[in-house]
Amino acid sequence: MTTHHLESETILRLAGGSLDPVLALVARTHIACCPECGGALAALEDAGGVFLDDIAPEPVSATLRERALAALDTAPETPATPAQRPIALQPGTVPAPLDAMIGDDLSAVRWRSIAPGVAKHDLPTPKGSRGRLFLLKIAPGKRVPEHGHGGTELTMVLSGSYSDHLGCFGPGDVADLDADLEHRPHVDPGAPCISVVASETPVRFKGLIGRLLQPVLGI
Numbered sequence: 001m002t003t004h005h006l007e008s009e010t011i012l013r014l015a016g017g018s019l020d021p022v023l024a025l026v027a028r029t030h031i032a033c034c035p036e037c038g039g040a041l042a043a044l045e046d047a048g049g050v051f052l053d054d055i056a057p058e059p060v061s062a063t064l065r066e067r068a069l070a071a072l073d074t075a076p077e078t079p080a081t082p083a084q085r086p087i088a089l090q091p092g093t094v095p096a097p098l099d100a101m102i103g104d105d106l107s108a109v110r111w112r113s114i115a116p117g118v119a120k121h122d123l124p125t126p127k128g129s130r131g132r133l134f135l136l137k138i139a140p141g142k143r144v145p146e147h148g149h150g151g152t153e154l155t156m157v158l159s160g161s162y163s164d165h166l167g168c169f170g171p172g173d174v175a176d177l178d179a180d181l182e183h184r185p186h187v188d189p190g191a192p193c194i195s196v197v198a199s200e201t202p203v204r205f206k207g208l209i210g211r212l213l214q215p216v217l218g219i
């Protein structure tokens, strides 16, 4: 599976206009600082006349997915940029298009404490979205209880970093998690981790502690 970048299916749905607007906003914010995902989106948009008009606003069919991935495989390579991790963001800055919503200075965000070491800032949900969008600030060294996800969730780190079994996620990295994945992230020592989260449905916490925390955390 893809880690630190958008899944191919997410880029496909973004190109076809069927990605929920909250997910699309976070996807485009990652793309603004990731040549690799930006190249994949450009290749799909170039191929748009061929098949994108056929995309139904529903889960992508296996056939369509194969055709799209084939289009990606035959797309010209993006110029000699190593396909590695996204460009690191300047600490505390906010890339477009998220900056239009929260400004470009993370230190100016007004946080609401929701649990010890955890603060949240709700963002307005774009029209037509059924999802939720918020910023999350978690203290250094803090562990989040193991949880799964009711639907697709995109988390992009803006400042600091966190780690789980998929690796370490720093500024610019995105976690594109589907409903099947369960993880137990912890924030790395040194600085709080600030991320923007878009989710189709609420997070599902496991275990007694997690279930008790769920209504408190409200995420």
Ligand SMILES: [Zn+2]
Pocket (backbone or CB within 6 Å): 004, 005, 006, 030, 034, 036, 037, 038, 086
């Ligand atoms: Zn990427």
